[in-house]
Structures are given as structure tokens and as C-alpha cells.
Amino acid sequence: MPTLTILVGTMYGGALDVAEQVKPLFEQAGYKVDISEQPTINDLTHSADLTLFCVSTTGSGDFPGNFVSFVRGLQEKSPSLASLRYGLIALGDSSYGETFCGAGRALDALLEEHGATRLGDRLEVDAMETFMADDAAVPWVEEWIVAQQLKVA
Numbered sequence: 063m064p065t066l067t068i069l070v071g072t073m074y075g076g077a078l079d080v081a082e083q084v085k086p087l088f089e090q091a092g093y094k095v096d097i098s099e100q101p102t103i104n105d106l107t108h109s110a111d112l113t114l115f116c117v118s119t120t121g122s123g124d125f126p127g128n129f130v131s132f133v134r135g136l137q138e139k140s141p142s143l144a145s146l147r148y149g150l151i152a153l154g155d156s157s158y159g160e161t162f163c164g165a166g167r168a169l170d171a172l173l174e175e176h177g178a179t180r181l182g183d184r185l186e187v188d189a190m191e192t193f194m195a196d197d198a199a200v201p202w203v204e205e206w207i208v209a210q211q212l213k214v215a
């Protein structure tokens with residue numbers, strides 16, 4: 063059974079809720095799903111078949127506290143991520159202006175720099191428009207699984 067790892071970066075739990083809500087969708091599609099709430103780059107190098115990031119933004123375009131060491135590890139160890147295929151759900155709030163989804167966007171750029179391949183577009187969930195991020199994330203994941211032909215079961 064292929065594995066999907068969901069790496070979560072969250073301050074207040076919204077991104078973790080998203081991970082927990084989309085987990086059964088991947089299970090139904092034939093994946094064993096692990097959610098990592100304290101991600102490290104070992105989560106990438108001991109590679110899953112597929113990786114999904116659920117990452118919110120804090121401060122002024124900053125990574126959530128639990129995600130900082132993951133990003134630092136990526137910058138310092140600079141592993142090749144040529145075999146990494148990932149999806150990205152960024153949580154943010156457009157009232158923060160230019161730093162909207164800053165962490166998710168920075169993560170996406172960093173993964174690309176390291177040779178990883180994003181499947182499909184990044185989802186950006188705007189708290190100004192969507193009170194519960196899962197309301198946007200669940201249908202997006204349903205479509206993503208179909209569009210990227212991820213179903214294995």
C-alpha cells in the first residue's frame with residue numbers, strides 16, 4: 063500500500079484540522095496516511111510515495127513555530143528532493159496584505175529550489191472568505207485525487 067505523509071505547520075490547529083479531515087479521503091483512495099505534527103526533513107528523505115503540506119502563516123509571513131525546524135533543516139542540509147511529489151495547502155488571511163499565505167508560498171519556492179515536483183496548483187485558503195479551512199480543503203483534495211490520478215485502490 064503506498065504511503066502519504068501529511069506535514070503540518072500550524073499555530074492554532076486549523077491546518078491540523080485540515081490534515082485530519084482530508085486523511086480519510088486518501089485512505090479511501092488506497093493510501094496509508096501518516097500525519098506529522100512535528101515535521102523534520104527525515105519525513106521527506108525516508109520518503110513517502112506522496113507528501114501533502116498543510117501550512118498556515120503567522121507573524122508577518124512567517125512559518126508556524128512547529129514548522130521552523132523543518133525549514134531550517136531544509137535550508138541547512140539542502141537535500142535533493144528530486145523524488146518528492148507533493149501537494150500544498152496554505153492557510154492564511156488576505157487582510158494581512160502582502161504576507162498573505164507567505165509561509166506556504168515560501169515553502170513552495172524552497173521545495174521547488176530543491177528539485178521537488180508539485181502536483182497541481184497550490185491551494186490558498188483565505189480566512190476572510192472561508193471560516194473553516196476544511197470547507198475549502200476537502201473539495202480541493204477530492205478534485206486533486208481525481209485530477210492527479212492518485213487513486214490506487
Ligand SMILES: Cc1cc2nc3c(=O)[nH]c(=O)nc-3n(C[C@H](O)[C@H](O)[C@H](O)COP(=O)(O)O)c2cc1C
Binds near residue numbers: 154161163
Ligand atoms: C498573529 C497572527 C499573525 C498572522 N499573520 C498572517 C500573515 O502574515 N499572513 C497570512 O496570510 N495570514 C496570517 N495570519 C492568519 C492565519 O494564517 C490564519 O488565521 C490561519 O487560518 C491560521 O491557521 P492555523 O490555525 O493552522 O494556525 C495570522 C494570524 C495571526 C493570529
